[in-house]
Amino acid sequence: MSENLALRPRAEALGQALPPLLASAEHLAATVILGDHGRRRAGMGDEFWQYRPAHSGDSARMIDWRRSARSDAHFVREREWQAAQTVLLWVDAGRSMSFTGDRGRAPKSDRAQLLALAVSVLLLRGGERVGLTGETAPPRSGRSQLLRIADALTEDHPGDYAAPEASGLVSHGRMVLISDFLGDMAGVERAMARAADKSMRGTLLQVLDPAEEEFPFDGRTIFESMGGSLRHETMRASDLRSRYLDRLAERKARLDTLARASGWHYHCHHTGQSAQPALLWLYRALERGA
Incomplete structure (x- = not known):
């Protein structure tokens, strides 16, 4: 019984503090514009994401030769990782x-x-x-x-x-x-x-x-x-x-x-x-x- 009484003030304090804090966090998050990419990351998914210039260490299989033929540089076709x-x-x-x-x-x-x-x-x-x-x-x-x-x-x-x-x-x-x-x-x-x-x-x-x-x-x-x-x-x-x-x-x-x-x-x-x-x-x- 005494333990429940001791927890009551903390529970009431949390009840008063959490809704305003959560509301403020939601409002702050809503002011941030993340753009079209959101949380996209390069990985092993199936959906095309972007082309990037080829780097040292990229294998020939990774290069998109059709895209690379339109410029003097080589490009890699990246797919989006949804995990x-x-x-x-x-x-x-x-x-x-x-x-x-x-x-x-x-x-x-x-x-x-x-x-x-x-x-x-x-x-x-x-x-x-x-x-x-x-x-x-x-x-x-x-x-x-x-x-x-x-x-x-x-x-x-x-x-x-x-x-x-x-x-x-x-x-x-x-x-x-x-x-x-x-x-x-x-x-x-x-x-x-x-x-x-x-x-x-x-x-x-x-x-x-x-x-x-x-x-x-x-x-x-x-x-x-x-x-x-x-x-x-x-x-x-x-x-x-x-x-x-x-x-x-x-x-x-x-x-x-x-x-x-x-x-x-x-x-x-x-x-x-x-x-x-x-x-x-x-x-x-x-x-x-x-």
């Missing part, structure tokens, strides 16, 4: 994601959850199987999967920083990691290494608040982590600005290098910007990784 892909997402639930530098601006966690759900809408519409890493929302297809994903995204992490879960990975699938990536990078590198073992590719989407990019602090300032585990007081915050910006630039460069080395894509998005370009980039990045 569904599996896409796994991880959205950082650490306390650092609850930061916002302006009361009128939503925290990073809100934007990260919105983007994760919106790209899920687009992928599920395209027939893909979508889920979260770990065991909370295994990959499935169908609209009802959105509610499962949204429910799992509302779970909190007790620490300032969270590490990606690297269980439940699927061979040759896709992986999306959304975080501020300001914590220890060991967990990110470990998850990407396990994904590589499964021949998975994916994207790193870094979500930052504009204040974290600009460091608009001066004079006496107390810096405290969102979980309260870290605290630093200074009388001249401006003296820290150049060192902070250098370290942030180093972190971005490290993420970009890590992504390139793994065949992934990296992008940094600010919560002061519209979510639409970030969603379009994320969807296109998943297409390019296919």
Whole structure:
């Protein structure tokens, strides 16, 4: 009985939060124009997709000689692969994601959850199987999967920083990691290494608040982590600005290098910007990784 009573406030909170979040994700997804190709990928299907210039390593059997005869170059006739892909997402639930530098601006966690759900809408519409890493929302297809994903995204992490879960990975699938990536990078590198073992590719989407990019602090300032585990007081915050910006630039460069080395894509998005370009980039990045 006591357990049921304890679950009731959470259930009521979910009932209030999930419909607006899902509605916002649906609305955001509707603003993105995907074009005629949608989720098409080259593969072993039967339907013609496009011609592409022949590359080194293409066999003579792959060349379309009729099309090539009309130009000085050789072309390969590609067919569309209709098989569904599996896409796994991880959205950082650490306390650092609850930061916002302006009361009128939503925290990073809100934007990260919105983007994760919106790209899920687009992928599920395209027939893909979508889920979260770990065991909370295994990959499935169908609209009802959105509610499962949204429910799992509302779970909190007790620490300032969270590490990606690297269980439940699927061979040759896709992986999306959304975080501020300001914590220890060991967990990110470990998850990407396990994904590589499964021949998975994916994207790193870094979500930052504009204040974290600009460091608009001066004079006496107390810096405290969102979980309260870290605290630093200074009388001249401006003296820290150049060192902070250098370290942030180093972190971005490290993420970009890590992504390139793994065949992934990296992008940094600010919560002061519209979510639409970030969603379009994320969807296109998943297409390019296919």
